[in-house]
Amino acid sequence: MKSVSAHVSGVKSSGVRVAAALLLSLPLAAGAQGLLGQKKGQGGSEIQGSAGPGGSQGANGLEHCDKPMGAIAVVEPQDYVSQSLSRYGLQSPTGLIRMMVQQSNCFIVVERGIGMQNMMQERALQESGELRQNSNMGGGQMVSADFVLTPAVVFSENDAGGMGGALGGLLPGSSGRVLGAVAGGLKFKEAQTSMLVTDSRTGVQVASAEGSSKKADLKLGGLAFGGGAAGALGGYTKTNEGKVIAASLMDNYNNIVRSVRSQPSLQRDVGTLAEEAGRKTKGGAVFNEGDTIVPKLGNLKVYASASDSSPTVATLAKGEEMIFMGEEQDGYLKIESSNGGGWVKKVLVTR
Known part of the structure; x- marks a missing residue:
């Protein structure tokens, strides 16, 4: 049994020595280049x-x-x-x-x-x-x-x-x-x-x-x-x-x-990334549909359409509340008030 054990031990020891010899036979610089060297276009x-x-x-x-x-x-x-x-x-x-x-x-x-x-x-x-x-x-x-x-x-x-x-x-x-x-x-x-x-x-x-x-x-x-x-x-x-x-x-x-x-x-309907990225934002205050807004000054005119050349359908006092209906066109907001609905100039109203 001793001879068998000694033989096995000798084989293991020999294997370690062989592995060590193989590793030492490789130049360190070459090992670095081959194992850690970068290849363009093949990384990541x-x-x-x-x-x-x-x-x-x-x-x-x-x-x-x-x-x-x-x-x-x-x-x-x-x-x-x-x-x-x-x-x-x-x-x-x-x-x-x-x-x-x-x-x-x-x-x-x-x-x-x-x-x-x-x-x-x-x-x-x-x-x-x-x-x-x-x-x-x-x-x-x-x-x-x-x-x-x-x-x-x-x-x-x-x-x-x-x-x-x-x-x-x-x-x-x-x-x-x-x-x-x-x-x-x-x-x-x-x-x-x-x-x-x-x-x-x-x-x-x-x-x-x-x-x-x-x-x-x-x-x-x-x-x-x-x-x-x-x-x-x-x-x-x-x-x-x-x-x-x-x-x-x-x-x-x-x-x-x-x-x-x-x-x-x-799943939720959120549109696409391209739609969100291309969504245009306009300058000035941002109002959401349903927001309560008021005139900045008295006698604010409410027009029938989004143009100051259209007929005036109502006049609102300063501080009189109106509801933004979610539509915006050419600098005008569509609103509803106790005096009627129509369009008002965005720059003349605030929250």
Whole structure:
């Protein structure tokens, strides 16, 4: 039995020595060029390209819809998710998810993140009088979010660092550290993501789905390249961790689309992104249908049509209330009042 055991031990030891020899026979510079070198046009992740009112590019693998099923806001994941992602040099996945949503054309994306702060800043500037007149930053113009999407990410690693340590231990000094870093980077990674979709009006969770992705990859440790490689290649389109998570998010989002698509009662008529982008906004105050408005001065004329050359059908006193009927034409608003209905000049009325 001793001879058999010694033979097996010798085979294992020999295998380690052979592996070490093979790795050491590769020049470090060549290894860096082959494993970490970038090839133009062949990088990126499962999620890439662009999207806009004119359509999308690079949306391979995504579910696609003929028209949006509602407006959706993508919120930031919980803090523990962001902290875990930051360990791999990855930022919040919300930007990636928003691009996926827009590329699919299954929902209109509304801003409820950092950009929202800037939008509210513009409105504050308008109220303070700092913006030009007729900038049209009044209320009643933002699109409502029909749904709120909350993402989460869970990922795990099976580290082959034990093998790397064994190989690195065979050689002294820096050579051993380099070898251990190379072999210790052999990992099998798996990412699981979840998305929860909530109806923003009722607060009811209407859809939930999971996504997953796996990948075996070779990652060179920081010791081999002075510790700078990981930072230089960080991001969802560059690092292996990022690509695995991006693929999982795509799988996850596709499941969400299938879930909402199978339930017509969840779908909302919100038009298209091209229609929203092409919607013309006019300068001056913004009034919504049904708003109560009053004249800025006395003896406000109410015309039969949207023209001051048309007959006058009524005259309103300053402060006399009228209801905006939702129609606007050539600088005139259609109204109804206790003295009759007609058209009044927009610049002469206020809320």
